[in-house]
Amino acid sequence: xxxxxxxxxxxxxxxxxxxxxxxxxxxxxxxxxxxxxxxxxxxxxxxxxxxxxxxxxxxxxxxxxxxxxxxxxxx
Amino acid sequence: xxxxxxxxxxxxxxxxxxxxxxxxxxxxxxxxxxxxxxxxxxxxxxxxxxxxxxxxxxxxxxxxxxxxxxxxxxxxxxxxxxxxxxxxxxxxxxxxxxxxxxxxxxxxxxxxxxxxxxxxxxxxxxxxxxxxxxxxxxxxxxxxxxxxxxxxxxxxxxxxxxxxxxxxxxxxxxxxxxxxxxxxxxxxxxxxxxxxxx
Numbered sequence: 494x495x496x497x498x499x500x501x502x503x504x505x506x507x508x509x510x511x512x513x514x515x516x517x518x519x520x521x522x523x524x525x526x527x528x529x530x531x532x533x534x535x536x537x538x539x540x541x542x543x544x545x546x547x548x549x550x551x552x553x554x555x556x557x558x559x560x561x562x563x564x565x566x567x568x
Numbered sequence: 569x570x571x572x573x574x575x576x577x578x579x580x581x582x583x584x585x586x587x588x589x590x591x592x593x594x595x596x597x598x599x600x601x602x603x604x605x606x607x608x609x610x611x612x613x614x615x616x617x618x619x620x621x622x623x624x625x626x627x628x629x630x631x632x633x634x635x636x637x638x639x640x641x642x643x644x645x646x647x648x649x650x651x652x653x654x655x656x657x658x659x660x661x662x663x664x665x666x667x668x669x670x671x672x673x674x675x676x677x678x679x680x681x682x683x684x685x686x687x688x689x690x691x692x693x694x695x696x697x698x699x700x701x702x703x704x705x706x707x708x709x710x711x712x713x714x715x716x717x718x719x720x721x722x723x724x725x726x727x728x729x730x731x732x733x734x735x736x737x738x739x740x741x742x743x744x745x746x747x748x749x750x751x752x753x754x755x756x757x758x759x760x761x762x763x764x765x766x
Binding site: 500501502503505506507509510511512513514517518520521522524525528529 | 587588590593594597598601602603605606609610618619622623624626627630631695696699700714715717718719721743746749750753
Protein backbone atom coordinates (compact mmCIF):
# COMPACT_ATOMS: atom_id res chain seq x y z
CA UNK A 494 0.00 0.00 0.00
CA UNK A 495 1.48 3.36 -1.01
CA UNK A 496 1.40 6.20 1.48
CA UNK A 497 -0.06 9.57 0.60
CA UNK A 498 2.92 11.87 -0.08
CA UNK A 499 1.51 14.40 2.38
CA UNK A 500 1.61 11.77 5.12
CA UNK A 501 5.29 11.06 4.59
CA UNK A 502 7.84 12.90 6.74
CA UNK A 503 10.03 15.40 4.96
CA UNK A 504 13.43 13.72 4.69
CA UNK A 505 15.31 17.01 4.41
CA UNK A 506 14.16 17.94 7.90
CA UNK A 507 15.35 14.74 9.54
CA UNK A 508 18.96 15.58 8.69
CA UNK A 509 18.79 19.31 9.24
CA UNK A 510 21.75 20.60 11.17
CA UNK A 511 23.32 23.99 11.65
CA UNK A 512 26.80 25.29 12.27
CA UNK A 513 27.64 25.76 15.93
CA UNK A 514 30.26 28.05 17.40
CA UNK A 515 33.51 26.21 18.27
CA UNK A 516 33.23 27.16 21.93
CA UNK A 517 29.81 25.52 22.34
CA UNK A 518 31.03 22.48 24.28
CA UNK A 519 33.26 24.66 26.48
CA UNK A 520 30.32 26.86 27.35
CA UNK A 521 28.18 23.84 28.24
CA UNK A 522 31.02 22.53 30.43
CA UNK A 523 31.42 25.89 32.20
CA UNK A 524 27.71 26.10 32.87
CA UNK A 525 27.64 22.60 34.33
CA UNK A 526 30.69 23.29 36.50
CA UNK A 527 29.30 26.62 37.66
CA UNK A 528 25.97 25.07 38.57
CA UNK A 529 27.70 22.18 40.36
CA UNK A 530 29.79 24.63 42.39
CA UNK A 531 26.73 26.68 43.30
CA UNK A 532 24.79 23.61 44.39
CA UNK A 533 27.73 22.34 46.47
CA UNK A 534 28.10 25.75 48.07
CA UNK A 535 24.36 25.84 48.85
CA UNK A 536 24.53 22.33 50.27
CA UNK A 537 27.47 23.16 52.52
CA UNK A 538 25.96 26.48 53.64
CA UNK A 539 22.86 24.59 54.66
CA UNK A 540 24.52 21.63 56.38
CA UNK A 541 27.73 23.14 57.76
CA UNK A 542 26.11 25.07 60.67
CA UNK A 543 24.37 21.84 61.74
CA UNK A 544 27.62 19.88 61.64
CA UNK A 545 29.46 22.59 63.63
CA UNK A 546 26.66 22.71 66.23
CA UNK A 547 26.68 18.94 66.57
CA UNK A 548 30.45 18.89 67.06
CA UNK A 549 30.21 21.73 69.59
CA UNK A 550 27.55 19.89 71.59
CA UNK A 551 29.70 16.77 71.45
CA UNK A 552 32.64 18.67 72.93
CA UNK A 553 30.42 20.18 75.67
CA UNK A 554 28.99 16.80 76.62
CA UNK A 555 32.48 15.37 76.71
CA UNK A 556 33.70 18.26 78.93
CA UNK A 557 30.79 17.79 81.36
CA UNK A 558 31.47 14.08 81.50
CA UNK A 559 35.16 14.71 82.28
CA UNK A 560 34.23 17.34 84.94
CA UNK A 561 31.74 14.92 86.61
CA UNK A 562 34.39 12.21 86.66
CA UNK A 563 36.87 14.60 88.32
CA UNK A 564 34.35 15.55 91.04
CA UNK A 565 33.60 11.93 91.77
CA UNK A 566 37.29 11.12 92.27
CA UNK A 567 37.93 14.18 94.55
CA UNK A 568 35.03 13.20 96.88
CA UNK B 569 26.15 -1.46 16.43
CA UNK B 570 23.79 1.32 15.26
CA UNK B 571 24.45 5.01 15.91
CA UNK B 572 21.58 5.07 18.39
CA UNK B 573 22.95 2.11 20.32
CA UNK B 574 26.40 3.69 20.39
CA UNK B 575 24.87 6.88 21.68
CA UNK B 576 22.96 4.99 24.38
CA UNK B 577 26.17 3.27 25.44
CA UNK B 578 27.93 6.61 25.64
CA UNK B 579 25.01 7.90 27.68
CA UNK B 580 25.42 5.01 30.13
CA UNK B 581 29.10 5.92 30.48
CA UNK B 582 28.14 9.54 31.14
CA UNK B 583 25.62 8.47 33.78
CA UNK B 584 28.02 6.22 35.62
CA UNK B 585 31.01 8.55 35.36
CA UNK B 586 32.36 9.86 38.68
CA UNK B 587 31.23 13.35 39.61
CA UNK B 588 33.18 15.96 37.71
CA UNK B 589 34.18 13.62 34.88
CA UNK B 590 32.40 15.15 31.91
CA UNK B 591 34.27 13.42 29.09
CA UNK B 592 31.51 11.03 28.01
CA UNK B 593 28.87 13.71 28.32
CA UNK B 594 30.96 16.10 26.24
CA UNK B 595 31.13 13.47 23.50
CA UNK B 596 27.34 13.32 23.54
CA UNK B 597 27.19 17.11 23.29
CA UNK B 598 29.61 17.01 20.35
CA UNK B 599 27.46 14.46 18.56
CA UNK B 600 24.16 16.23 19.08
CA UNK B 601 24.95 19.94 19.20
CA UNK B 602 24.36 20.77 15.52
CA UNK B 603 20.99 19.04 15.45
CA UNK B 604 19.79 20.48 18.76
CA UNK B 605 20.81 24.02 17.82
CA UNK B 606 19.05 23.63 14.45
CA UNK B 607 15.91 22.37 16.20
CA UNK B 608 15.94 25.24 18.71
CA UNK B 609 16.39 27.67 15.87
CA UNK B 610 13.46 26.26 13.95
CA UNK B 611 11.08 26.11 16.89
CA UNK B 612 11.83 29.61 18.14
CA UNK B 613 12.66 31.09 14.73
CA UNK B 614 15.34 33.06 16.53
CA UNK B 615 18.90 32.36 15.53
CA UNK B 616 20.32 34.60 18.25
CA UNK B 617 18.97 32.52 21.13
CA UNK B 618 19.23 29.07 19.56
CA UNK B 619 22.69 28.33 20.96
CA UNK B 620 21.80 29.58 24.44
CA UNK B 621 18.69 27.42 24.49
CA UNK B 622 20.62 24.41 23.24
CA UNK B 623 23.21 24.91 25.99
CA UNK B 624 20.49 24.99 28.62
CA UNK B 625 19.00 21.83 27.13
CA UNK B 626 22.32 20.02 27.57
CA UNK B 627 22.74 21.37 31.10
CA UNK B 628 19.23 20.15 31.98
CA UNK B 629 20.04 16.78 30.43
CA UNK B 630 23.24 16.53 32.48
CA UNK B 631 21.53 17.20 35.80
CA UNK B 632 18.51 15.10 34.85
CA UNK B 633 20.32 12.02 33.61
CA UNK B 634 20.67 10.50 37.08
CA UNK B 635 16.86 10.30 37.17
CA UNK B 636 16.52 8.95 33.63
CA UNK B 637 14.51 5.74 33.78
CA UNK B 638 15.61 4.33 30.43
CA UNK B 639 12.13 4.02 28.96
CA UNK B 640 13.26 5.64 25.71
CA UNK B 641 16.48 6.22 23.84
CA UNK B 642 18.81 9.01 24.84
CA UNK B 643 18.06 10.81 21.58
CA UNK B 644 14.31 10.79 22.19
CA UNK B 645 14.75 11.86 25.80
CA UNK B 646 16.94 14.77 24.74
CA UNK B 647 14.38 15.79 22.11
CA UNK B 648 11.65 15.88 24.74
CA UNK B 649 13.75 18.09 27.04
CA UNK B 650 14.50 20.38 24.10
CA UNK B 651 10.86 20.62 23.01
CA UNK B 652 9.69 21.56 26.54
CA UNK B 653 12.48 24.06 26.93
CA UNK B 654 11.88 25.77 23.57
CA UNK B 655 8.11 25.87 24.01
CA UNK B 656 8.55 27.40 27.47
CA UNK B 657 10.87 29.95 25.96
CA UNK B 658 8.28 30.83 23.31
CA UNK B 659 5.60 31.19 25.96
CA UNK B 660 7.76 33.41 28.14
CA UNK B 661 8.80 35.53 25.22
CA UNK B 662 5.41 36.10 23.72
CA UNK B 663 3.33 36.05 26.86
CA UNK B 664 0.46 34.48 25.00
CA UNK B 665 2.55 32.22 22.85
CA UNK B 666 -0.15 29.60 23.02
CA UNK B 667 -2.19 31.83 20.76
CA UNK B 668 0.30 31.79 17.97
CA UNK B 669 1.02 28.10 18.33
CA UNK B 670 -2.44 26.80 19.06
CA UNK B 671 -4.73 29.03 17.11
CA UNK B 672 -5.11 29.32 13.43
CA UNK B 673 -3.14 32.39 12.59
CA UNK B 674 -3.95 34.60 9.68
CA UNK B 675 -3.15 32.52 6.67
CA UNK B 676 0.13 33.55 5.36
CA UNK B 677 -0.42 33.68 1.65
CA UNK B 678 1.25 37.07 1.91
CA UNK B 679 4.25 35.42 3.48
CA UNK B 680 4.30 32.81 0.74
CA UNK B 681 4.20 35.48 -1.88
CA UNK B 682 6.89 37.43 -0.12
CA UNK B 683 9.07 34.37 0.04
CA UNK B 684 8.65 33.49 -3.60
CA UNK B 685 8.82 36.95 -5.10
CA UNK B 686 11.21 38.99 -3.04
CA UNK B 687 13.78 36.39 -2.06
CA UNK B 688 15.50 36.14 -5.38
CA UNK B 689 18.78 35.58 -3.61
CA UNK B 690 17.45 32.23 -2.38
CA UNK B 691 18.79 30.85 -5.62
CA UNK B 692 22.26 31.45 -4.34
CA UNK B 693 21.71 29.85 -0.98
CA UNK B 694 22.73 26.37 0.00
CA UNK B 695 20.08 23.71 0.43
CA UNK B 696 20.26 23.95 4.22
CA UNK B 697 19.82 27.69 4.10
CA UNK B 698 16.84 27.28 1.81
CA UNK B 699 15.22 24.91 4.30
CA UNK B 700 15.89 27.37 7.13
CA UNK B 701 14.36 30.19 5.13
CA UNK B 702 11.26 28.20 4.20
CA UNK B 703 10.70 27.20 7.83
CA UNK B 704 11.27 30.75 9.01
CA UNK B 705 8.55 31.97 6.66
CA UNK B 706 6.08 29.35 7.86
CA UNK B 707 3.51 30.44 10.47
CA UNK B 708 4.08 29.15 14.02
CA UNK B 709 0.90 27.06 14.08
CA UNK B 710 2.25 24.96 11.21
CA UNK B 711 5.99 25.18 11.75
CA UNK B 712 6.15 24.04 15.37
CA UNK B 713 4.13 20.82 14.85
CA UNK B 714 6.13 20.06 11.70
CA UNK B 715 9.46 20.50 13.48
CA UNK B 716 8.32 18.34 16.41
CA UNK B 717 7.17 15.58 14.09
CA UNK B 718 9.70 15.53 11.26
CA UNK B 719 12.83 16.91 12.93
CA UNK B 720 12.38 15.70 16.47
CA UNK B 721 10.62 12.51 15.42
CA UNK B 722 7.97 12.76 18.12
CA UNK B 723 4.79 10.74 17.60
CA UNK B 724 1.56 12.50 16.62
CA UNK B 725 0.30 11.87 20.15
CA UNK B 726 3.37 13.50 21.67
CA UNK B 727 3.06 16.49 19.35
CA UNK B 728 -0.58 16.91 20.32
CA UNK B 729 0.23 16.59 24.03
CA UNK B 730 3.11 19.06 23.90
CA UNK B 731 1.10 21.66 22.04
CA UNK B 732 -2.04 20.95 24.07
CA UNK B 733 -4.16 20.40 20.98
CA UNK B 734 -6.17 17.35 19.99
CA UNK B 735 -4.75 14.55 17.89
CA UNK B 736 -6.69 15.27 14.72
CA UNK B 737 -5.69 18.96 14.85
CA UNK B 738 -2.05 17.94 15.22
CA UNK B 739 -2.29 15.60 12.23
CA UNK B 740 -4.06 18.23 10.13
CA UNK B 741 -1.46 20.89 10.90
CA UNK B 742 1.41 18.59 10.14
CA UNK B 743 -0.21 17.61 6.85
CA UNK B 744 -0.73 21.25 5.90
CA UNK B 745 2.78 22.16 6.98
CA UNK B 746 4.21 19.40 4.79
CA UNK B 747 2.16 20.63 1.85
CA UNK B 748 3.45 24.15 2.46
CA UNK B 749 7.01 22.99 2.82
CA UNK B 750 6.99 20.81 -0.31
CA UNK B 751 5.38 23.52 -2.36
CA UNK B 752 7.98 26.07 -1.31
CA UNK B 753 10.85 23.64 -1.51
CA UNK B 754 9.95 22.60 -5.02
CA UNK B 755 9.48 26.18 -6.13
CA UNK B 756 12.57 27.64 -4.51
CA UNK B 757 14.86 24.92 -3.31
CA UNK B 758 14.93 22.72 -6.37
CA UNK B 759 15.62 25.67 -8.63
CA UNK B 760 18.53 26.81 -6.47
CA UNK B 761 19.86 23.28 -6.20
CA UNK B 762 19.66 22.82 -9.97
CA UNK B 763 21.55 26.03 -10.54
CA UNK B 764 24.17 25.20 -7.95
CA UNK B 765 24.65 21.64 -9.28
CA UNK B 766 23.55 21.61 -12.93
